[in-house]
Amino acid sequence: MPLIPFVDLKASYSLIKEEIVSELNHAIDQTRFIEGASVHAFEEAFASYCGVQHCVAVSSGTSALYLILRAHNVGPGDEVIIPVNTFIATAEAVSLVGATPVFVDIDPSTYLIEVSSVESVITEKTKAIIPVHLYGQCADMDAICSIADRHDIIVIEDACQAHGAQYKNKQAGSLAHAAAFSFYPGKNLGAWGEGGAITTNDDVFAQTLRELKKHGEIQKYHHKRVGGNFRMSEFQGIVLRAKLPYLNQWNEARNKNARIYLQSLGDADIILPNVAEHNMSVWHLFVVQVADRDAIKENLAEQGIASGIHYPIPLHLTEAYAPLGYVKGDFPSAEQVQENILSLPMYPELTSDQINQITETLKSML
Numbered sequence: 001m002p003l004i005p006f007v008d009l010k011a012s013y014s015l016i017k018e019e020i021v022s023e024l025n026h027a028i029d030q031t032r033f034i035e036g037a038s039v040h041a042f043e044e045a046f047a048s049y050c051g052v053q054h055c056v057a058v059s060s061g062t063s064a065l066y067l068i069l070r071a072h073n074v075g076p077g078d079e080v081i082i083p084v085n086t087f088i089a090t091a092e093a094v095s096l097v098g099a100t101p102v103f104v105d106i107d108p109s110t111y112l113i114e115v116s117s118v119e120s121v122i123t124e125k126t127k128a129i130i131p132v133h134l135y136g137q138c139a140d141m142d143a144i145c146s147i148a149d150r151h152d153i154i155v156i157e158d159a160c161q162a163h164g165a166q167y168k169n170k171q172a173g174s175l176a177h178a179a180a181f182s183f184y185p186g187k188n189l190g191a192w193g194e195g196g197a198i199t200t201n202d203d204v205f206a207q208t209l210r211e212l213k214k215h216g217e218i219q220k221y222h223h224k225r226v227g228g229n230f231r232m233s234e235f236q237g238i239v240l241r242a243k244l245p246y247l248n249q250w251n252e253a254r255n256k257n258a259r260i261y262l263q264s265l266g267d268a269d270i271i272l273p274n275v276a277e278h279n280m281s282v283w284h285l286f287v288v289q290v291a292d293r294d295a296i297k298e299n300l301a302e303q304g305i306a307s308g309i310h311y312p313i314p315l316h317l318t319e320a321y322a323p324l325g326y327v328k329g330d331f332p333s334a335e336q337v338q339e340n341i342l343s344l345p346m347y348p349e350l351t352s353d354q355i356n357q358i359t360e361t362l363k364s365m366l
């Protein structure tokens with residue numbers, strides 16, 4: 001294990017361990033392992049946290065995106081617009097419903113979807129736009145929603161990296177027709193296994209999602225539509241319910257850590273992350289750009305400092321999406337930043353001493 005890991009999931013464990021063990025014992029006594037009282041309580045608490053009417057707990061962030069597209073009848077022959085720099089799950093959800101992902105370049109200053117490129121790829125087949133709130137800050141939702149309104153298509157937030165982020169003082173998850181969250185353990189709100197959620201204000205849509213995630217059931221063994229199994233386990237509901245009250249303080253700690261990084265690296269020959277004025281980022285990742293990135297990453301590792309690359313290959317150049325026929329040069333901004341981006345350790349419990357050690361080590365290599 002490096003001296004300074006990329007994330008430290010043990011750090012928050014002691015705070016909540018007792019509550020979780022006692023709730024888990026209760027669930028075991030009741031033999032309630034899937035979608036019991038804790039999953040339902042978490043759904044209510046997370047809907048209220050996001051400022052929406054409904055939260056539908058599901059099995060992962062990928063399932064959340066997939067189910068939203070299914071519930072909107074997006075399918076073969078349809079197109080869905082997504083940014084080219086995101087985790088592959090955003091595109092996979094589109095492929096899984098049989099539709100085609102249409103990539104758009106990123107704004108190199110925020111790494112978010114380049115809004116000015118969206119309109120030019122809209123066709124008669126376009127059904128949805130999925131902006132991704134990447135690294136913890138929201139995409140420019142007003143601009144995106146107004147384009148979508150003009151063309152009568154829907155907007156779906158990929159909020160898998162943005163639990164608690166705000167855009168113009170409104171919570172991520174409340175900014176479009178529906179939003180997908182992931183509770184993968186390393187996310188700002190992480191389960192102890194797989195988990196995800198969908199937030200929406202649309203009652204009918206929420207009901208459709210509840211059916212789809214449970215074999216299209218409206219009543220046991222009465223299947224109204226073809227769904228699947230995308231339920232959340234009760235254990236994850238217990239963990240998430242216990243952790244949610246701490247989310248804001250953890251996000252504040254990330255924000256404080258980002259300030260320390262920014263101050264300490266202010267005079268370094270390095271491109272620092274930039275948060276748009278209307279945004280409150282929750283700093284899921286702290287991404288800088290450095291020349292000679294691969295050598296620096298390796299040198300940091302030798303000094304016991306972990307780092308990451310999010311993501312090393314823009315989606316249009318992955319083997320998985322080669323069949324779409326994009327070529328190198330199609331998305332110059334994403335391709336250019338991809339060579340230099342480096343994610344430094346970021347988690348609530350990182351201390352200022354650790355950050356100073358990281359920044360001093362990094363500066364000595366520039």
Ligand SMILES: *Cc1c(COP(=O)(O)O)cnc(C)c1O
Nearest residue numbers: 060061062087089160182183184
């Ligand atoms: C993590 C993530 C997902 C997928 O979530 P899983 O829970 O791992 O399925 C989707 N989109 C983005 C941007 C993510 O970071």
